[in-house]
Amino acid sequence: MPLCTDYPSTLDCFSYILLGYPDWPGNKTTTLDSVFADIDAGVEAIAARTENPDALVLLERCRTEIAETFALFKQKNELQAFKHIRQAKATFVAAGRLWKRERVKVGARRG
Numbered sequence: 001m002p003l004c005t006d007y008p009s010t011l012d013c014f015s016y017i018l019l020g021y022p023d024w025p026g027n028k029t030t031t032l033d034s035v036f037a038d039i040d041a042g043v044e045a046i047a048a049r050t051e052n053p054d055a056l057v058l059l060e061r062c063r064t065e066i067a068e069t070f071a072l073f074k075q076k077n078e079l080q081a082f083k084h085i086r087q088a089k090a091t092f093v094a095a096g097r098l099w100k101r102e103r104v105k106v107g108a109r110r111g
Contacts, residue, residue, distance in 0.1 A: 003035070004042025007096055013039040014089040018082065021073070036070040043092065050099050058095035062088050 004010040016024075017035060024030035040063060047059040065088035072081035 003038045005045070006042070007046060007099070010039060010042030010046065011089070011092065011096070013042060014085060014092065017069075017085050018089075021078075032070070032073055036066065036073075040066050046095075046099065050095075052098045055095045055098035058091055058098065062091040062095060065091055 003016070004013040013035065017039070020026075020030075020035075021032070024035070043059055043063050043066065047056055047063075050056055050059065065084055069081050069084035069088055072078075072084055
């Protein structure tokens with residue numbers, strides 16, 4: 001079952017990587033591959049529901065940063081991997097600000 005299914009849980013997945021690598025507390029079947037597949041799927045799902053073009057650009061950049069981070073972890077370059085995942089999280093948060101603002105505007109128009 002995916003861990004990252006919406007904005008809050010995907011944001012939590014970034015923290016899970018930062019705090020849980022390499023032992024992945026709470027789940028003995030969690031792997032580096034599964035965590036990164038989950039977080040990428042979460043970002044992709046959010047992008048699919050986003051109409052703001054600036055947020056979409058940031059979400060795509062975030063997915064690139066996630067892929068780069070995954071590669072760095074696989075190469076055992078943990079220092080750079082942790083820097084990259086922090087940057088990916090910051091990019092995700094910036095996209096989230098735009099995405100949330102878009103949802104508020106949409107809600108305001110309905111009301």
